Amino acid sequence: MQTMLLAGLVLVLGVMAAAGAEPVDLIVTRGYVVTMNATRQIYPDGAVVIRNGHLIAVGPSAVANGYAAAKVIDAAGDIVMPGMINTHTHASMTVFRGLGDDVPDRLQRFIFPLEHKLVDREVVYWGALYGMVEMLEGGVTTMADMYYFEDEVARGAQKIGMRGVLGETVLNQPAPDAKEPYGGMEYARRFIREFRGDALVTPAFAPHAPYTVDAAHLRVIQKEADALDVPILMHVAEMPDEVTRTRKEFDKTPIEYLDSIGLLTKRLVAAHCIFSSDSDIALLKARDVGVAHNMVSNIKSAKGVAPAWAMFNQGVRVGVGTDGPMSGNTLDIIGQLGYVAKVQKLWNHDRNIMPAVDVVEMATMGGARALHMEDRIGSLETGKLADLIVLDRNDTTMTPFYDVYSTLVYAASAHDVRTTVIQGRVVMEDRKIRTVDVGEVREHMRALSGKIAASVAQGIQ
């Protein structure tokens, strides 16, 4: 039936082309189009028209009249919306997903020893690619990722066709990809030189955290990031110890400390910011810093709840992140939406705050703002890059359909995403990833996780 409709449409468009219609690459039509533009416009029977990776028309389905597309996706009955933006992850850590959950002191007992023993180029590449398969399947079109051998993540992103702000980790101790403390500096420089200007990959510095990178190195990173015009990704105000330490050493909050050494700028994407006071929030706003709110990871570790609702209301650039899959286990953003809505209500003792529509904004335009890419992604608007997703409304939980935002936040799941388009390219269609051989990626993941399980069984040393 759908095939017949498609065939019919292709025919109609072919006739129009013959009559002098304007050629384009892709049309997604007859969908329930949620734009997430400034007025939160919705077209219940809408279309988007794509050429050269950009949206050239967004509106009622009639907006596609006069265009002849190489490919037409009939989204009748489906939701069409901007791709989700994952503002903080470590995708390669899929190889460790589910290891050491609910175990005390997992960072020292599992994560660091496992990383030192096992993380190499192969683990980073296949782990990241596996994570990207999960993200595309779940409707994530852009990720901010920080890890080691980040050039391998970049190669994976290019291969699968996913957008990424990718940061090479710098820290004051030996790392899987750098034997010397701060060896990541030189690695990061090479990585940034290699990928700067790429259409999908934005390379970045990723100083690990205020407590693992000293002020001198942070200043150098800021200076070089300014010169190269690249972002800085960092864990900020995440750890109780970090708060105690900056209070003791500098009599400041972590955010005040970073400001005092010049790190709070529009380049920074600060992950977590759990421990943010009202004046910290004002600072993040004044300095135009991006914030990644990782609700699931933060509550699973019982650290607390970042004041993301206050940040959002005060105009801070706050988006949603999953954190790595050893912290939050899954990498899709739709699965985070319900947590953000419900736990913010709980934490603030108010069922009326953090309404669904604002959660969807945080996950789309909010993420774009956090990455300082709101002029290019985050909403379906003419002139923007064509990063979008199509969600099936046939799943049982998607009916009734009284309010699309409520449905997305409280009832939808990553499994409802049918089609994912990044920069005009259909990277997943009808749940089939079209850019990589998923079977091959899985085989690599199974082999790697088998090795890891054996290593853990023998005792990690």
Next chain:
Amino acid sequence: MQTMLLAGLVLVLGVMAAAGAEPVDLIVTRGYVVTMNATRQIYPDGAVVIRNGHLIAVGPSAVANGYAAAKVIDAAGDIVMPGMINTHTHASMTVFRGLGDDVPDRLQRFIFPLEHKLVDREVVYWGALYGMVEMLEGGVTTMADMYYFEDEVARGAQKIGMRGVLGETVLNQPAPDAKEPYGGMEYARRFIREFRGDALVTPAFAPHAPYTVDAAHLRVIQKEADALDVPILMHVAEMPDEVTRTRKEFDKTPIEYLDSIGLLTKRLVAAHCIFSSDSDIALLKARDVGVAHNMVSNIKSAKGVAPAWAMFNQGVRVGVGTDGPMSGNTLDIIGQLGYVAKVQKLWNHDRNIMPAVDVVEMATMGGARALHMEDRIGSLETGKLADLIVLDRNDTTMTPFYDVYSTLVYAASAHDVRTTVIQGRVVMEDRKIRTVDVGEVREHMRALSGKIAASVAQGIQ
């Protein structure tokens, strides 16, 4: 491939039958069998054998040797485990799902007026059946439900083949199925007479709450429930107002008040119990009361977090519930597991509590205990009723697979359930519900929700 294997197995079993093998109804074999028995035994290559709705063998796959089954399910690579138990819901309210989310005073503005205007036998039947489709698809095999026209829910449960403890609501105001205050009493008596002794349906009294049913009526309900040997379902310690009121009127907590009038017994399944002190918990334990922990519903309404971890540790009969879909939006239990684990950690400021294995126990054996049915359901053990589910492990988030409980709680979703068996009957196979025409149920749901949307658009009066 699977068909070939199945054909092969059927052949082998046929040969065995010819050689005098014992005939049974169903074998589920070659699965990763999670029993949830007292020692939490797992058979990585296991089987269960079913006859007359009961498990007659559970163990390594070889345990099925010597049996010839009318049907064999090859669960190679899948997880086989007890069905999930939803200890508190109002399934018919699927018709209202997503209405009035994030709106102040929704109970008075939406729920009560909508129920008064719109709830009739048709809404209850089709709404409940739609909710049961969602539950079977999500691996729920038993529900505790309370609503109006509960006989319609019971007829739906019989039709679709789902197990239920179903309570007819009694309260001190006119209701959709009873014009007079407390008219539910007589309705409940008729309902209980009609369904007592049914193989799937356990009829029950459902006094709405301590603040909507007075002590005199509660005492009558207790007396009649004792005489008829049926359960009592009630909302308990859910509302801040309820706590204030029982303190003011009786100088007691809601739980102490119920104890003072003789309602705390092994018949009671108390939903919510958010506001439970340490001594309340001790009372619930001493009186052998069942508790339904509805995490998602409770945090979405910002009411607070029930001390379910403390209850679990102190041996209270505590299970997991979804509440109605106007409160928690979805009805599957797998989607609750992550919330229970993570929010209990957050609320108790301890990442090591409420480990995944205990969450899975709460959702299976815990639910069985809450309903006082632990001798019949909740685990895969010889002699118990054959209520079980098969989960596909091919979903991207299900790899790696280091720990089955971590995978189930932190990474799995309702969509991973492939097959649902209730009392030995395959009610869903390969995600296809086999007992009702899902298309027909959906058409009814769409028609009803269309009517409701029109009614809301005109203003509910």
